[in-house]
Amino acid sequence: MNAIRKVEVGGDAAYAIEIGPGLLDDGARLSRALRGRHALIVSDGNVAPLYLQRVEASLHAARPDLSVGRFVIPPGEHEKTLARFGQCLDALAALGATRDACVIALGGGVVGDLAGFASACWMRGIDCVQVPTTLLAMVDSSVGGKTAVDLPSGKNLVGAFHPPRAVIADTAALRSLPDRELRAGLAEVVKYGAIFDATFLDWLEAHAEALLARNDDALAEAIARSCRYKAEVVARDPFERGDRAMLNFGHTFGHAIETEQGYAGTTGDGLNHGEAVAVGMVLAARLSSALGRAPAADAERLQRLLERFGLPTAIPPGLDPQALLARMRLDKKADAAGLRFILWDKAGAARIVSGIGDDAVLATLVA
Ligand SMILES: NC(=O)c1ccc[n+]([C@@H]2O[C@H](COP(=O)([O-])OP(=O)(O)OC[C@H]3O[C@@H](n4cnc5c(N)ncnc54)[C@H](O)[C@@H]3O)[C@@H](O)[C@H]2O)c1
Ligand SMILES: O=C(O)C(=O)C[C@@H](O)[C@H](O)[C@H](O)COP(=O)(O)O
Numbered sequence: 001m002n003a004i005r006k007v008e009v010g011g012d013a014a015y016a017i018e019i020g021p022g023l024l025d026d027g028a029r030l031s032r033a034l035r036g037r038h039a040l041i042v043s044d045g046n047v048a049p050l051y052l053q054r055v056e057a058s059l060h061a062a063r064p065d066l067s068v069g070r071f072v073i074p075p076g077e078h079e080k081t082l083a084r085f086g087q088c089l090d091a092l093a094a095l096g097a098t099r100d101a102c103v104i105a106l107g108g109g110v111v112g113d114l115a116g117f118a119s120a121c122w123m124r125g126i127d128c129v130q131v132p133t134t135l136l137a138m139v140d141s142s143v144g145g146k147t148a149v150d151l152p153s154g155k156n157l158v159g160a161f162h163p164p165r166a167v168i169a170d171t172a173a174l175r176s177l178p179d180r181e182l183r184a185g186l187a188e189v190v191k192y193g194a195i196f197d198a199t200f201l202d203w204l205e206a207h208a209e210a211l212l213a214r215n216d217d218a219l220a221e222a223i224a225r226s227c228r229y230k231a232e233v234v235a236r237d238p239f240e241r242g243d244r245a246m247l248n249f250g251h252t253f254g255h256a257i258e259t260e261q262g263y264a265g266t267t268g269d270g271l272n273h274g275e276a277v278a279v280g281m282v283l284a285a286r287l288s289s290a291l292g293r294a295p296a297a298d299a300e301r302l303q304r305l306l307e308r309f310g311l312p313t314a315i316p317p318g319l320d321p322q323a324l325l326a327r328m329r330l331d332k333k334a335d336a337a338g339l340r341f342i343l344w345d346k347a348g349a350a351r352i353v354s355g356i357g358d359d360a361v362l363a364t365l366v367a
């Protein structure tokens, strides 16, 4: 079945997520949200050679009047920096982008977060269309309007909430995605089941082989269901003042690992975001059990599913627990009262918990 699936994100800045094969060639759809005459396509050095010309050609065919620029960064988490953000703004200036211009983020979550942040800041905010090309970006980062760059001291520490005008996910782009990146995306897919709906975990267990084999229907269903879970929570809590924080399950631990490893995930000698979140979710589930809040069997079930998806579930050797704990103090859920964790009562039922002592966290890190 190759139909285009549509998920609506409600709220004050409503937009649609469209999911299906061949959308990169659909210039009318790609340009529908473009109001002005300038568009800057932001991409990276892996994605641009594969897809950028096609997107430019589709846009030109639908909108011959458009002036289209490109800004291509080297691939990798270590490129999600203030320096690249500044260069992206320079590219908008060189294009002569006016306030009705649009930034088109063509790539994974690194490109999406960076391009989204540039669009949030250029002339105090212009439109952004997210065109995700990784599974992780299709199920998570392209939706919800969190944009950011990293600092050496912490993940996503500089950013803004700036929802996209549209999300257009061409599932055919997943055919060129490396296996490791497919698995990283599955970690965030599993997250939705873990926090919101244990029956989605049942579905993932039943379709694990199909997903790993890139079965088109299984992938499209996993993407659409993930987007529906995320759309529902970000529509009611766009600025993470309440239960949107549940989307951070596994991230307090995961971000600490990524930061402590110097964002080395994409180059191979560290964990990438999805992998770090996989480890973090297992740690959060174990911490829940250690505190007597949740059955240990649920943590074991989560670990088994992540392992089936080829994801890591243990902290990489050589990382110092005290150093990881120190990194967590800059987690964006922390406040004057201390750290806040997303824990669960059982699979499919997460909650935000504060007042957890360092000793319990450290015990989880060393177990
Ligand atoms: N804003 C949010 O709500 C949100 C949510 C989740 C994650 N994130 C962020 O997203 C980032 C991770 O995103 P990611 O996993 O997409 O990583 P990524 O953007 O680094 O992409 C992973 C790799 O896949 C390559 N690639 C992308 N699409 C491809 C394709 N179709 N074919 C071949 N290669 C392709 C990229 O060049 C890169 O090397 C992190 O920075 C994370 O913090 C943000
Ligand atoms: O959209 C959200 O909200 C999320 O938390 C989704 C996460 O998967 C994502 O990694 C996000 O960027 C983390 O946000 P942060 O506020 O912890 O930096």
Ligand SMILES: [Zn+2]
Binding pocket: 140, 188, 251, 273, 277
């Ligand atoms: Zn994430």
